[in-house]
Amino acid sequence: MSVTGEFEALYGVEPEGIWAAPGRVNLIGEYTDFNDGFVMPLALPHxxxxxxxxxxDGVLRIHSADVEGGIVQLDVDSLEPLSGTGWAAYPAGVAWALREAGHPVTGAxxxxxxxxxxxxxxxxxxxxxxxxxxxxxxxxGLGLTRPELAVIAQRAENAFVGVPCGVMDQMASACSVAGHALHLDTRxxxxxxxxxxxxxxxxRLLVVDTRVKHALGDGAYAERRAGCEAGARALGVRALRDVPYAHLPDALARLDDETVRRYVRHVVSDNERVERTIALLDAGDVRxxxxxxxxxxxxxxxxxxxxCAELDLAVETAxxxxxxxxxxxxxGFGGSAVVLVESRAADAVGSAVEKAFAEAGYAAPRVFPAVPSEGARRLSA
Incomplete structure (x- = not known):
């Protein structure tokens, strides 16, 4: 049954429209977005x-075809951050964030x-x-731009769900164009x-989904964000984006905390890797x-x-x-790897990764091509 038919079966009326928004992979620039840095994601066809x-009437009813359980019913006037509504917190948080920003959302x-x-x-x-x-x-009829919608979505995840993510994922989903990567300045x-x-x-760009589930709300992500912010304070800058790569050795020498020093080194060098990647792509030197x-x-x-061990094995084997x-x-802590490969070698590389996982006793990875795809869009009136 189509999502339209499923909607009608659930709610007894026709939907007013169908919309889609993609997932993404990030080509380069990781943990840089909450440091006001540079990233380069691309939208997936998924x-x-x-x-x-x-x-x-102020009622928000949400249902997922992918999650067991019935309709989650909420009152838009009573939406509260960190209220433990499970998966439904993501869409509910958007309604909350829109209302917090003064936009009239009266239920859906x-x-x-x-x-x-x-x-x-x-x-x-x-x-x-x-x-x-x-x-x-x-x-x-709110009239918000795609970047404004991405910021609303980020606020939903930060404040309502409680995950201190940057804005890259939402911008990639909202603003990507098919056949392109998105070079984004997150400041x-x-x-x-x-x-x-x-x-x-x-x-070809392959995605290797290790099938190791990760959860960014478990504290490890927040700890790294806090460490990066501590590094910026210690260096007297607004964000680590403001530390020039050429000055990185001097900046590291000023940091006493070894963990903070490692975090700073990664962020500043990954910003430089984004800029280097852009220069290579602009020059046509994709390989x-x-x-x-x-x-x-x-x-x-x-x-x-x-x-994690599975990600390292995927990268090393590929x-x-x-x-x-x-x-x-x-x-990180699970999730996926991206692999840049000659098209003629893609199957062999994918098979090598699958074999290595089997020999290591890991669950079989899911390997598929990442095709740069269209961002969020309305599918039907």
Whole structure:
């Protein structure tokens, strides 16, 4: 049954529209977004789809085709941050954030279905938030821009759900263009669509979902954010984005805390890796991006310490099997890796990773191509 049919079966009326918002992979620039830095994500073809109709009685009803249980019913006037509403906190948080910003949201019936793998570091939560924000923006005539919707969605996750994420995931879902990567400055939300047609160059970007679930609300992410903020204070800058890469050795010498020093080294060097990647893409030297990805993985593994055995195995095996480069993507502690590979070698590299996981006794990974896809959009009136 279609999401329209499922909506009608649930709520007894037709939806007023169908919307979609994608998950994402991040090519380069990790843990830089909450440091006002640079990132370069691209949208996936996997999406969260929402069928939605307005209500005027203050009732918010939310249902997911992907989660066991019935309709979650809430009162928009009684929405409270950190209220323990489970998965429904993501769309409910968007309604709360819109109302907190002064926008008239008087209730809605929402039915969701998603093909974005959960817990894989591919921003399944941001897809839920952005698709809800776009639907409510359209239905309520709020007139918000895509970056403004991304900020609303981020506030929902930060303040309502309680995950201190940066804005990259929501911006990627809201603003991406098919066939491009999004070069985003997270300080002012300025961005550039960078052509990223790998197939035309005989290349492919693979995603290796390790199937190790990660949860960014467990404290490890927040601890690293706090460490980065402590580093910025110690260095007398607004954010680590303001530490020039050329001055990194001097900055590190001024830091007494070894953990903070490692975090600072990763963030400042990863910002430089984003800028280096952009320069390579602009020059048409796409294959040279591969070693930059691997360099980024080593920094995430050794300085930020957010990798895990499965991610390390995926990266090491892919590179040994002939990949141009690879790294973990997303928040880490599980989730996925991205692998840049010659198209003709993609199957062999994927098979090598699958074999290595089997030999290590790990669950079979899910390997699929990351095709740069369209951002959030309305599918039907």
């Amino acid at each position: 999406t969260a789809v929402a069928a939605v109709a307005r209500r005027t 019936d929402i039915h969701l279905a998603s093909t974005v793998p959960t817990g894989a570091g591919l921003s399944s939560s941001a897809a839920l938030e952005v698709v809800t924000a776009l639907a409510l923006n359209d239905l309520c 002012d939300l300025s961005f550039r669509q960078v052509p990223f047609d790998l197939a035309a160059r005989g290349l 040279a991006v591969g070693p930059v990805l691997t360099e980024g993985h080593l920094s995430l593994r050794d300085d930020l310490r957010v990798s 590179c040994a099997a002939g990949a141009l480069g690879a790294r973990m993507t997303g928040g």
